[in-house]
Each structure stands twice: as C-alpha cells, then as structure tokens.
Amino acid sequence: MKSWLRDDLAAVWGEQNPFDIVNAQKGVVYRDKEGRRTLRFELNGRGYFLKLHQGVGWKEIFKNLMQGRAPVLGASNEHDAIRKLERLKIDTLSIAGYGYRGINPATRLSFLITDELTSVESLEDFCGRWPLQPPTFDLKQKLIRRIATIARKLHAAGINHRDFYLCHFLLETNGNTITAENLDTKHLYLMDLHRAQIRASVPRRWLIKDLGALYYSALDIGLNRRDIYRFLRTYTQKSLRATLMDDSEFWLAVSERARRIYMRDHRREPQSQAWLPRLSLLEAFNAGRRNLPLNDPLELIVNGLEKTFTAESVPRLLPRKRVVMKGMLDNETVILKLFKRSRSGARNIQKEIAGAERVTKASIKSPALLGRCVTPCNNYEGLIYSYIANAAELSDGWLQFDDLQKQYWLDQIMRIMYALHEVGAYQDDIHANNFLLQEQTLYLLDLGSVKTTTAPLRRKQRLANLGQLIAQFTIGERALFKSALAWYAQQSQWPLDATLKSQLDQYIDIAWQARKRDYLGKALRVCSLTAYEHSLSRVWAYRRTWQCDDLVHFLEDPDAYLARGELIKAGNSATVTKAAINGQPVIIKRYNIKNWRHAVSRSLRPTRAEHSWRYAHLLELAGIDSCKPIAFLELRLGPLRSTAYFICEWIDAPDLLQVENQRSLTEVELNALHSLLQQMLACRLTHGDFKANNLLLRNNSIAMIDLDAMCEHSSDQSFRRALTRDLSRLLRNWPVDTPIHRQIKPMIDETLAQLGQL
Numbered sequence: 001m002k003s004w005l006r007d008d009l010a011a012v013w014g015e016q017n018p019f020d021i022v023n024a025q026k027g028v029v030y031r032d033k034e035g036r037r038t039l040r041f042e043l044n045g046r047g048y049f050l051k052l053h054q055g056v057g058w059k060e061i062f063k064n065l066m067q068g069r070a071p072v073l074g075a076s077n078e079h080d081a082i083r084k085l086e087r088l089k090i091d092t093l094s095i096a097g098y099g100y101r102g103i104n105p106a107t108r109l110s111f112l113i114t115d116e117l118t119s120v121e122s123l124e125d126f127c128g129r130w131p132l133q134p135p136t137f138d139l140k141q142k143l144i145r146r147i148a149t150i151a152r153k154l155h156a157a158g159i160n161h162r163d164f165y166l167c168h169f170l171l172e173t174n175g176n177t178i179t180a181e182n183l184d185t186k187h188l189y190l191m192d193l194h195r196a197q198i199r200a201s202v203p204r205r206w207l208i209k210d211l212g213a214l215y216y217s218a219l220d221i222g223l224n225r226r227d228i229y230r231f232l233r234t235y236t237q238k239s240l241r242a243t244l245m246d247d248s249e250f251w252l253a254v255s256e257r258a259r260r261i262y263m264r265d266h267r268r269e270p271q272s273q274a275w276l277p278r279l280s281l282l283e284a285f286n287a288g289r290r291n292l293p294l295n296d297p298l299e300l301i302v303n304g305l306e307k308t309f310t311a312e313s314v315p316r317l318l319p320r321k322r323v324v325m326k327g328m329l330d331n332e333t334v335i336l337k338l339f340k341r342s343r344s345g346a347r348n349i350q351k352e353i354a355g356a357e358r359v360t361k362a363s364i365k366s367p368a369l370l371g372r373c374v375t376p377c378n379n380y381e382g383l384i385y386s387y388i389a390n391a392a393e394l395s396d397g398w399l400q401f402d403d404l405q406k407q408y409w410l411d412q413i414m415r416i417m418y419a420l421h422e423v424g425a426y427q428d429d430i431h432a433n434n435f436l437l438q439e440q441t442l443y444l445l446d447l448g449s450v451k452t453t454t455a456p457l458r459r460k461q462r463l464a465n466l467g468q469l470i471a472q473f474t475i476g477e478r479a480l481f482k483s484a485l486a487w488y489a490q491q492s493q494w495p496l497d498a499t500l501k502s503q504l505d506q507y508i509d510i511a512w513q514a515r516k517r518d519y520l521g522k523a524l525r526v527c528s529l530t531a532y533e534h535s536l537s538r539v540w541a542y543r544r545t546w547q548c549d550d551l552v553h554f555l556e557d558p559d560a561y562l563a564r565g566e567l568i569k570a571g572n573s574a575t576v577t578k579a580a581i582n583g584q585p586v587i588i589k590r591y592n593i594k595n596w597r598h599a600v601s602r603s604l605r606p607t608r609a610e611h612s613w614r615y616a617h618l619l620e621l622a623g624i625d626s627c628k629p630i631a632f633l634e635l636r637l638g639p640l641r642s643t644a645y646f647i648c649e650w651i652d653a654p655d656l657l658q659v660e661n662q663r664s665l666t667e668v669e670l671n672a673l674h675s676l677l678q679q680m681l682a683c684r685l686t687h688g689d690f691k692a693n694n695l696l697l698r699n700n701s702i703a704m705i706d707l708d709a710m711c712e713h714s715s716d717q718s719f720r721r722a723l724t725r726d727l728s729r730l731l732r733n734w735p736v737d738t739p740i741h742r743q744i745k746p747m748i749d750e751t752l753a754q755l756g757q758l
Contacts, residue, residue: 049114312328554588633645
C-alpha cells in the first residue's frame, strides 16, 4: 500500500485513511464504467478531479490480453505519464494526490487526484469554429507548430498517447480572445493519459496510430495541405523535401490510418483540403482500395504507342490483382482490363487472348480486342477492348423480365454455349453478368474464363458446363430451360431420355453446391457484397448497399439503437424491435442470454443471428422469398459468443393466419404456397417453426420470416422427419372444418407423397 497527498489535501484530511476518504467522496460524476470512476469535487473553494480505480476484474483483463492489449489496471499508468510529461516541460495535469492498495490486479484499488483546469477550452471546440470563423494565418501557424512540438517531444521520449486527438488538448483562455500575439503566454495542456504507454522508444505502429488519430481529428477544422506540411516540418525537424522523400511510406501509412478512422465514423472518404496528396489510381489499386480515384489520367503504352487513359467507372475490381475500367483512351471510349504484373497476371492475359480467338472462331459476338498495353513503370499490363454503347448486363434487367422473355434469352444463351462447345471451348464462369445485352443482341463477356480444349467438346464436358449454367438460376427458373435443352440435345444428336436428365441433374447439383459455398462465404468476408469485421470482442457484417450513419450508430451501441425503436416482442430469449435504418423500416432482433447456463451452452456454437444471416442469404440465392438480410452483430469474448443481433427488412404484409380470419386463399396465393413447398423440397430445406405467423403474403408470393431454426439437410431420413414436422405444424394452425384447411390439406398430402419417394 502506498499513498501521497499534497500539502493542501493533507492539511484538510489530516491523519484519516485516504482510501476511505476517496471511496466516500461525493461530487459530480463524469464517468463510472469498467471499474473507473471520475468525479469533480471541491475542497476549501478549490476544484479537484478524482479518478478512482476499483479494479477492472479478471474478465476485462482477459479480454484485453486476448485482444493483444495491455490492460489498464489502475491509476499508476496515468501518474507515471504525468510525471514524465512534467520532466519534458509539457503542460499537463497537476497531481494533488495518488495512492494504490492491494496486490491482486483484478481488484487493486488506486486513485489519482488532479487540480481542476479552469478557463480552458479543448482544441476540438476551439478549432472546430475555424471553418466558419477562420483564424489569422499567424495564429494557425503558431498553434500547428506548438502541437507538432508536443508530439515530437512525446514520441522522442518513448511515450505514445493512444488517444491522441485534438479533444485531449486543452488551451488556456482565461476568458480572453486567443490571438497570435498572446498564444505563447497561454498553457496548452495534454490530458487523458491513463492509457499512455512508456518505453525506451515508441514502435512504428504506435507512432502511426497516434499521428493518424491526430490527423483524423484535424481533417474537418478548415486546414489545408500546406498546414499539414508545416506540421511535418516541425515534427520531423527536416526539410519538407527530405521528409516526403525519405519517409513517404511512413506518412502514407499515417494517412491511411486517418482515412480508416474517418471511414469508420463517417462512412465516406475524407473531402478535406488538408488531405495529403491522394494515392494515384494504380497506388490505390495496389493498396487494396475499393474506391479508386476516377478521372485520374493513366499513362499507357498501347501496341508500342504512348496513350493516356482516363477512367470513368470501375465495373469489376479484385484489389491488388485485377481491375476492369471503362474510360477514354485518348478520344475513344474503351474497356481496360488491367492486371498487376506477375506470373498469374501473364497467364490471365494469355487466357484472354486465347478466349478471344476461340470466340471469334465460333462466330459469337463479343467486344473486340483492340490490343495489349503496359504502364510506363512496367508493373501493370493489360488488354483493351472496344466499348459496346447503349448496352447493359443481362442481369440488370433480369428481374423485370416475364417468363417468356426469360425463356427467350435462355434459348439464346444455349445457342452461344453450343457454338462454343462445337469449337472446343466453354465458358467456365457462366452467368447472367457475363452477357451484355444491346437491344436484341447478346455479347459474351469475360473471355479470360473461356477454356479451350479439343474440338468438339466431349459429352461429359458439355453436360458439366450446362449444369454450371443452369445452377446459376433459381429453382423456379430452371424449368424454363426445357425448350433450350431439347434444342441442344437435338443439335448434339442426344436422346432426350431419363439417363440424360439424371446425368444433367448430377452436374447441376455439383455446380449448385459450389456456387452456394462461394456465395455464403461472401456473406462472412470482405467483398463487394459485404462489409465484414472480426475481432476478439465482436463480429459484424452488413450489406454494403445499406452503408449509412444509422448503421454505424447501431454497430457502436446496438442496445441504445434498439431502445429507440418500436417494441414488437419482449421475449426471454429474443427481443424484437421495428426501427429505421437510413429512413427505411427494418426489424432488429436481439438474441438474449438468459442465464449463465444458457451462456455456456451458446458460447461455442454459431449464434442465432449468424444462423439467420446465412440462411437469409441462402434463400435469396435459391430465389425463395424471405426477409432480406441487412446486418448482423455478435458480441464476443475471444472465441466465446454472447449476445447477438440480426437486422432484416421489414415486410409490410399480412401473415397467413390473419388472412384466414377474413377470407380463403386465392388461386394465386395457393400456387405461391405450392411453389414454396416445391422449392423447399428441391433445396432440402426445413423451417423449424413453420407456422402461419411466419409466412407473409406479398406480391403474389409467400415470404418466410424468423429463420432461427431453418436447416438444410444432407440426410434423406432427417429431411423427411423435419419436413413432415413442418407440414404438420402448418396444418395445425386451422381447425379441420375451416375452408383454408380444406384448401391446403391436398397440397400437403401431395408434398408428403413426394417426400416419401426420396
């Protein structure tokens, strides 16, 4: 045990135990969380701040250790940092008292008492007025140099702050207007040092974190790029030229750190004039950025001639590997497909050229290959294709087509595939996105995935490629291939018999399983569809199309967001709320932990939120109507799962039970239910809680909700048992003598008969 009190406190508290006094101290509480209590109190007309650390507990200690962070166990960290800053002549808090008691780090009691800083203003507030009330040039320049000097002295002494934002700098004002003339007479205090780390030297990554945080907090206060250069000169004590040449990689890392924080908090790129020179298109591509700077001229050597390409849009992007851009090559609109120079990049270019040759041989329409190109730095190479004007990908309008239109275009695709197969080629990545539709003409895209082999293709290869095509479409759309398959079999002189159907079904299933694995994998990783983050304290994912401030606020404090919504269900195991994300109504479902036994049982299993998220994606892929997934979040302690949240779209439609109280089902609604049951059979899916309340009627279809217990079965026996339970559960919603029971009963009997044939 150790304690120390300055004379002014010792004179008042005398011989009393300081730990008893600080434990009982009353005042205005500013923080009371995670074992740390901060309050302001007065003594003899003088203000003080007390930080009382009462032990963070082993849970918090293990949490920090599992996240690779040193836990803050008491007041000693801040005490040591303040003393170090005093020796460095950096203005900071004045210590009036300090003490610690106990050996156990989880329950150790410690306190720190500092003088209240009066007549001060944080730089976040002081500089936050600059966009509307610009400071004088001299004032801004002096303040920038002063902050840079503090940062340099701090880091040179082996201290990193870990919360190095402008809000933690307090400028003494004494009620006066701050000017360039009186700034030097004012104290500039650095505070909130309880997480500071002290070493012999600061590791590079912590320098980047500190400076990135400071840069982030200065982006929207009206600075320009020259102001940032002034900071760099003062911080590095070198010329700007030497700094940008010798340490460019370090300062780019600082900028990237600031950008990531800004994107996390604002969900958009920084637009500040203080932003350091942005990455060029190629630098951004190589850095893994998903938003490449457009209208950024790119010098290319095309077929031996120097030309300039200006990107207008990016239809395809695989960061650090491949990018497809539409833009202007001198005065001609073209498509540029650029690869990072490597062995795989060279192979991909050769595949593109070979695919273009084979497509031309098959007389299939596709964008013309205009030539090869390379960047002057010789680090990137690619191909240039002609641009097809007034065209769109077939997938863009697919959902608006009726069945006759879909069948027509599937027939055209089948003819393209037959022509490819006849010349010994096949499209290995066949789907609607790889066809361009211009009026009534189809163009084949992605020639790099056109594989070449002996001509013509063997039957096995043809069936595998046809199965790959058919698996790209929903269960309901696969029936539209009937006429196209009959035409293909006739052209290939194949008997259209049960053997052909059985073989094709096997290849469709193989391709479907591969496509399903890939799509569900995208739901839980960073890609163009999903934003994803996995840490030791939480896991979350959301659809990028829903990215907005509301979603950011939800991820930061889900319970607060939940509380603002309209409560629909307050169950013991789940709480359901209707809320709004970006002005759109949504359902937020929180899966609660009921008690410690429940916590243990759920800790190592996938959460029900993740389960619902995955199955919502699976249903979407299969073309089964359901609630569209928006986001999920699960709280963790390392590998142990805890409370979880799932957000999906709000479906404003009546459920089947509500409909029955008013009328019988129409023929369209009965067909929709029959189609749903057939889709579940085809996909071997069961709901687990297949009651009428979980089936909603919308747009002449039936949407399933509440996917917590949904299951995809690999065993015939378990599928029969589970689907039989589902169908029985559905039928039990209505008494035997009701009209809707009589309507549905024959349909369920038919499904059970089909189930028995599996």
